[in-house]
Amino acid sequence: SQTIHQWPATLVQPVGSPLSLECTVEGTSNPNLYWYRQAAGRGLQLLFYSVGIGQISSEVPQNLSASRPQDRQFILSSKKLLLSDSGFYLCAWTGVGTEAFFGQGTRLTVV
């Protein structure tokens, strides 16, 4: 069966520090991968999605970047965090015609 791992679960980082959040998927090949941010327990904002290795689409220009170095690995990064980067970050994957499966999320607090 397929599983998705996302870590860390919580993170407190100072302003100006770098960020790396990792997401890996098991049990499937060539998934579509997504990074979302959720502010204040409300709507999901799509940040990046990827349909294959090295293929990244950015939906919102901002202080973040994403990379897909391997088929089932998706990384969200920042060189210098801002206070406004605080939020709940969710990784997800889909197959062809399937629903999205979500990781458990990372609560990022920038202080």
Added chain:
Amino acid sequence: AQSVAQPEDQVNVAEGNPLTVKCTYSVSGNPYLFWYVQYPNRGLQFLLKYITGDNLVKGSYGFEAEFNKSQTSFHLKKPSALVSDSALYFCAVKAGNMLTFGGGTRLMVKP
């Protein structure tokens, strides 16, 4: 561009009463439609999906949803609400590789 609207920020219902959470969408072509539920500080859990076929879709925990192509709606329903159904609910549409979520509706079921 595709979009999803959930017109109610919050729905209040008494335990044992039927519930409806509304969703309308806009997309080119035939959509894949989904409902998800989120509990505090957790990732999203899949409830049900419409891909094709019967307009009434049954899902987890007694939930169902009705696809209405002419009204471009996909409302979530349950005949008898439980207090444990209280959570944040998201409608989503997938067309191509894009997976777009509505803003979420908080369901409050009171004893």
